[in-house]
Amino acid sequence: MRLRLEFSRFVFDSQIYFGAKGDLPLLEKKDIFSNKSIHTPKSLKNYKKINNINKLMIAPLPSFSEHELFVNTNPSILNAVEPENIYGVLFVSPENHENTIDVLNSVHSHNKIKGFKIYPEFWKDSNLDPASLDSKKLKTLKQVIRYCKDQRKILQIELGNRKSDFEKLKKFIEEFAQDLRLHLVLSFYDIYNIVKLVPKYVDWLQRGHDIYLDLSILPVFAAAYLIRELNVLYSPALDRILFSSSVPLSDFETRLMLIKSLNLNIELESKILYENANHLYCPGEK
Numbered sequence: 016m017r018l019r020l021e022f023s024r025f026v027f028d029s030q031i032y033f034g035a036k037g038d039l040p041l042l043e044k045k046d047i048f049s050n051k052s053i054h055t056p057k058s059l060k061n062y063k064k065i066n067n068i069n070k071l072m073i074a075p076l077p078s079f080s081e082h083e084l085f086v087n088t089n090p091s092i093l094n095a096v097e098p099e100n101i102y103g104v105l106f107v108s109p110e111n112h113e114n115t116i117d118v119l120n121s122v123h124s125h126n127k128i129k130g131f132k133i134y135p136e137f138w139k140d141s142n143l144d145p146a147s148l149d150s151k152k153l154k155t156l157k158q159v160i161r162y163c164k165d166q167r168k169i170l171q172i173e174l175g176n177r178k179s180d181f182e183k184l185k186k187f188i189e190e191f192a193q194d195l196r197l198h199l200v201l202s203f204y205d206i207y208n209i210v211k212l213v214p215k216y217v218d219w220l221q222r223g224h225d226i227y228l229d230l231s232i233l234p235v236f237a238a239a240y241l242i243r244e245l246n247v248l249y250s251p252a253l254d255r256i257l258f259s260s261s262v263p264l265s266d267f268e269t270r271l272m273l274i275k276s277l278n279l280n281i282e283l284e285s286k287i288l289y290e291n292a293n294h295l296y297c298p299g300e301k
Contacts (some may be wrong), residue, residue: 130169175202
């Protein structure tokens with residue numbers, strides 16, 4: 016509680032990973048994650064209460080098993096978003112056409128599901144570059160994107176490795192970003208991709224693209240560079256920077272302290288911690 020009171024009054028955690036650890040080696044090999052997994056409505060409620068979070072967005076915890084995500088995690092998210100001020104995105108994949116279409120068909124009247132999540136790092140023979148997808152996978156991805164555009168849903172993309180680096184993201188944006196609302200989760204561990212991203216991101220925004228950046232698990236120096244450079248090049252971009260704890264890949268206090276360490280003014284801190292995410296996911300709400 017003492018830590019929480021040092022910050023702006025409201026916090027919108029724009030991404031925590033929801034679901035059991037499954038067969039993802041990253042989570043199985045590190046004991047640090049063992050007590051942080053949030054995979055039940057009760058654990059989610061406790062997480063929100065303990066950290067005094069006003070609103071939060073849950074996304075499927077990544078796994079090598081798409082079957083697990085479609086059959087178990089997505090239904091669990093549908094159940095978990097029932098309480099007030101908890102929202103979610105569901106897993107979809109161009110590598111599984113039938114299940115992806117079923118997911119799209121399941122959310123027509125579900126206003127707590129705000130969009131969909133893709134994990135290019137787990138695609139077997141393709142990556143975020145549309146040219147890498149065969150005709151069937153490309154058709155499925157286009158159906159997801161068309162649904163997002165038509166229904167004003169958000170597409171979350173997990174970035175961070177060779178299958179979703181800056182160069183491949185650029186190809187995706189060039190092909191699909193027009194009229195698409197995007198939440199890019201910046202899971203880069205180095206600054207190289209951020210340095211390349213900043214000027215191009217400014218260009219995308221100035222061309223009218225609707226793209227938000229999630230600080231996610233960026234190192235402090237990379238987050239500081241991103242915010243400093245955007246402030247110099249195009250300050251309206253700071254209205255599109257999101258805070259997330261990315262539990263269990265990180266933890267709430269660590270990510271909150273990152274924001275504090277940036278020495279932002281109160282107005283910008285409030286935007287990053289709450290207002291920007293609220294504008295994206297709950298437009299018109301306080």
